[in-house]
Amino acid sequence: MEDxxxxxxxxxxxxxxxxxxxRMVREGVKAIEICEAVEEMIREHGAEPAFPCNIGINEVAxxxxxPPGDQLTIPPRSIVKIDLGVSLDGYLSDTAATVALSPDLxxxxxxxxxxxxxxxxxxxxxxxxxxxxxxxxxxxxALGFKTIGNLTGHEIKRYELHAGTTIPNIAVPYPGKLKExxxxxVEPFLTTMKGAGxxxxxxLVTIFRVAGGRIKLRRLKPEERELLTKxxxxxxxxxxxxRWINDFEKVRAIHERLVKIGRIQGYxxxxxxxxEPVAQxxxxxxxxEKGAEVLT
Ligand code: MN
Ligand code: MN
Numbered sequence: 001m002e003d004x005x006x007x008x009x010x011x012x013x014x015x016x017x018x019x020x021x022x023r024m025v026r027e028g029v030k031a032i033e034i035c036e037a038v039e040e041m042i043r044e045h046g047a048e049p050a051f052p053c054n055i056g057i058n059e060v061a062x063x064x065x066x067p068p069g070d071q072l073t074i075p076p077r078s079i080v081k082i083d084l085g086v087s088l089d090g091y092l093s094d095t096a097a098t099v100a101l102s103p104d105l106x107x108x109x110x111x112x113x114x115x116x117x118x119x120x121x122x123x124x125x126x127x128x129x130x131x132x133x134x135x136x137x138x139x140x141x142a143l144g145f146k147t148i149g150n151l152t153g154h155e156i157k158r159y160e161l162h163a164g165t166t167i168p169n170i171a172v173p174y175p176g177k178l179k180e181x182x183x184x185x186v187e188p189f190l191t192t193m194k195g196a197g198x199x200x201x202x203x204l205v206t207i208f209r210v211a212g213g214r215i216k217l218r219r220l221k222p223e224e225r226e227l228l229t230k231x232x233x234x235x236x237x238x239x240x241x242x243r244w245i246n247d248f249e250k251v252r253a254i255h256e257r258l259v260k261i262g263r264i265q266g267y268x269x270x271x272x273x274x275x276e277p278v279a280q281x282x283x284x285x286x287x288x289e290k291g292a293e294v295l296t
Pocket of ligand 1: 282
């Protein structure tokens with residue numbers, strides 16, 4: 001199918017960019033350098049980032065992208081997740097990899113790859129998503145790690161990154177079965193056995209999105225209305241970083257106000273509740289007649 005070939009193309013871009021990004025992860029490198037390089041590489045391939053490049057260091061599991069001027073560097077002996085998305089005319093792919101900069105963290109990074117591999121082996125039409133959650137948890141536990149229960153994989157459709165079906169990372173009853181021709185992002189997150197196995201929100205927010213539904217423009221000051229309209233037209237409801245806004249300092253106060261009143265949604269940075277390190281591996285996968293095809 002022509003549609004599926006476009007998803008395959010998108011996935012191939014995501015894979016190449018992920019591999020390049022992982023090679024950049026070294027102690028002392030600025031996080032912003034890696035994320036900007038990822039986003040630029042995606043654009044060089046004629047696609048767009050589906051969301052800002054996420055970089056999660058140690059206990060930070062998800063939703064951190066460097067804000068403008070960020071000075072954060074990769075600390076020594078850390079574990080680093082790079083999570084990126086590609087949109088090729090709305091044909092989305094979503095992938096993540098973990099780089100461990102310390103031998104004692106390598107087993108967890110490796111386990112997240114093994115767990116994902118086992119989950120993908122179990123994927124075929126008609127399999128319950130709860131079965132995939134079971135495989136993920138069982139495999140992680142057998143390797144000596146806990147999964148993060150409140151982060152999940154998701155179905156992907158054109159222009160829809162989180163479409164319908166959810167894929168749990170723990171063995172819980174969950175509605176839904178995998179369907180042939182459908183595309184899913186599978187993304188086990190692992191932490192240590194000492195970890196809580198769940199993430200909590202920090203106050204820090206680095207990724208935003210114009211709130212859904214019809215944008216009501218009444219009761220906004222003219223400058224607020226102007227910024228909201230601009231962001232809505234430019235990002236089309238997709239997540240963005242303030243790094244992508246020229247002269248952000250000039251509109252920072254207005255942006256903060258729009259977040260405060262809920263017209264702009266913020267995605268808080270998510271951290272492991274007990275501060276334990278987290279590993280994540282993610283692929284976008286097409287369910288085929290006999291099994292699954294990894295697109296990323
Ligand atoms: Mn992802
Ligand atoms: Mn995902």
